[in-house]
Amino acid sequence: MYITAKIVHNKIVKITKGGIRMTPKELLYIEDALSQLKFMKEKCDMAKTEVTDANLQKLIDKVGKKNQKMFDTIYALVATAAKGGA
DSSP: OOEEEEEETTEEEEESSSSOEEOHHHHHHHHHHHHHHHHHHHHHHHHHHHOOOHHHHHHHHHHHHHHHHHHHHHHHHHHHHHTTOO
16 A cells, blocks of 8 residues: 655655655655654764864764755655655
8 A cells, every 4th residue: 555745844744645655664764764864963063062173073064964965855855756746
C-alpha cells in the first residue's frame, strides 16, 4: 500500500491525493534523516561556541554548514515532490 506525502510544519504527513507516492516506512526514513541532520547542525553550532581553537571552530562550522545544506536539499526535494513537482 502506498500513501502520498505532504510537508506540514516541518513534518512529513500523509495525504490522500496528489503528491508523491511513498510507503509509511519510507516517510519515516526521510523524517529520521532530516531529524539527524538538524540535530547535527545544532550540535555543531553549540560546539563551535565552546572551543577556543580558531581552526577547530572553522572545521566545526564547515561540518555544520554541510549538514544544513543536506537538510535543505532533502527538504526541498520532498517539498517539491509533495506539491506534485517531481
